[in-house]
Amino acid sequence: MSPARTTPGTRPALTADPLSEAIRGIDTTALDCVQVNAAVLADAAHGPGTHLRLGARPRFAPRVPRPGRLPTVEQPPPEQIRSMEQPLGLTLEAGPTVTKGEELLRLLPEDGSPLYVVADAHRMPWLPYHGHQHMDHSVLLRSVEGGARVEAVDAYDNETPYGRAEPVVCVLERAEVATLFDGSPAMPVTVRHAPPALTDVPRTLEDNAREAARLLEDDAAGRYTAAFRDHPDQSEACTALLLETWLLNRSRRLHAAWTARSLPGSALARATAEQAAAWDALAGQCYLAVRRVQRGRPAPPHIHTTLAELLRADARFAVEAARPGTGGAMHHQPAQVRETVVDTVADVLGTHRETVAATDDLSRLDGFASFQMVETVERLEDAYNVQFAPGDLEPAALRRVGGLVDLILRTAGAGVVHQ
Known part of the structure; x- marks a missing residue:
């Protein structure tokens, strides 16, 4: 982890693939260096915003790593990885630590899917910590070009004493990557998708x-x-x-x-x-x-x-x-429910809330089609912990802010909740 100050910055160009697309939709300055690349995997697998479930529980659980040391809220990577699985909808299986680069590379999936790795930032040349500071850091490694080269995907974003770390996708020769990880402990973590836990x-x-x-x-x-x-x-x-x-x-x-x-x-x-x-x-x-x-x-x-x-x-x-x-209970006032609906639609469309509030028919807004309608409904159900009845999901109601407000008030008042 880095103790340096965090400030937003310009991100480098990323290639058009699911992992890179996921990075574009994440505020990577709100995640630490172990979380951030697991967040990329989750959003790529389950859709934008999945990673936000890591923020549902703002825990404060300091520990004393050794007698005589200062307390810390930092979790050891294995514990942090286990705690991320359920909210992110990922199965993360940490394998034995390896210290030989070629041994690590043999674990890369042949189908080009990523291997999540926690290793020493001191060995990672795309980071400003390279050659300067030792710390646990995650990265996604993928085999490309038939295994001749290795792609490193790292969404970490931070201002450090040695320069700025920004999200990056870089391709390195296989032999170069093997050398980088030789003699340095690296923890390989295999990744499988699982249904993300529904947040109540x-x-x-x-x-x-x-x-x-x-x-x-x-x-x-x-x-x-x-x-x-x-x-x-x-x-x-x-x-x-x-x-x-x-x-x-x-x-x-x-x-x-x-x-x-x-x-x-x-x-x-x-x-x-x-x-x-x-x-x-x-x-x-x-x-x-x-x-x-x-x-x-x-x-x-x-x-x-x-x-x-x-x-x-x-x-x-x-x-x-x-x-x-x-x-959540304060949303059952109509004016507050309306604010919630407007904010939700604006967030789904990536537009100004004033534009949404001034529109009678949401289908006239750029980008508001079936997919965006479904995402809006799902977000509102999650926000109020309700499940709209199938017969109430009439397109005419779902295309109007007032229709959505009425639907929420009616359903929440009836106590129809997620099971």
Whole structure:
């Protein structure tokens, strides 16, 4: 993982294949270097937005990797890979670690499908970490040209101390790839598709709330923050805290994106977006703190207070979201349901919400055809945790914002939910 600041940037040209198309539809700056390439596989297999399910549970579960070390929210890659399987609809089978490049390449599927690999970023020449920093990093490797060459697909996006990492697809000679991975541990992960788990939004909010209530009760945020504030080596503590806030920042941005898709236009979606922006600001402040400490100056003392406040605010939002009358339940007011419908259609079409709101017949909008109608219906069912009756799916109703609003109010009021 990288502790550097994240800023959006111009992406390099990508080839027109399913993996590259998936990258174009992902905000790769909201994912870490293990998640990001699994997200590409999921969206390529199950459609755009599948990867957002990784943001449904904004967990805070710090661990102490070894006695005497600072706590970290970073998961070991094997644990993280296991936790990604169900939401992404992927079966990810990690094989034994290999240290010989040719042995790794023999595991590449002959049909040209990708092998997901976690290895050392220090060995990957398309990354700015190459030759500079050792860290676990994922990449997708595919055999091309009958096995003579190997294609590396890496969607990682981050500003690093050594330059910018951007999504890339590059083709290397097989012998070159074998040399890159010789003598360095690499974990091959075979990939199979599975049905993605259906997200029950209200139940997810309830699970988040229970977990958050426990964190508030035992003040996990206070203990975690104090470990960095009170550490005798503030240079080490600030450097570690930069990585922590980088990881927490990305996870909260991903949670905000999931909330915006699952509960578009809601007060909860707006609140999580504001909270994500606050995390982004803290990550920048921690970067400044590291630079100051490196120059022999004291770190800004407010970073620890702000960190604890943001963690507690995360938990309070999660608890509040599951209470009756908040979170998803607030959408049962007609005006709020209308906002949700407009936002959902605008997101599906990639157009301005004002354009949707001003249109009587959605079929007149560019791109609104059968596929987009179906995607809109499915998103609204997921957002309200309902299942529209087949007899209610009349094209005349589905082509109007008002028709969709009426359908949601009628179905939600009848309590017709997903099973």
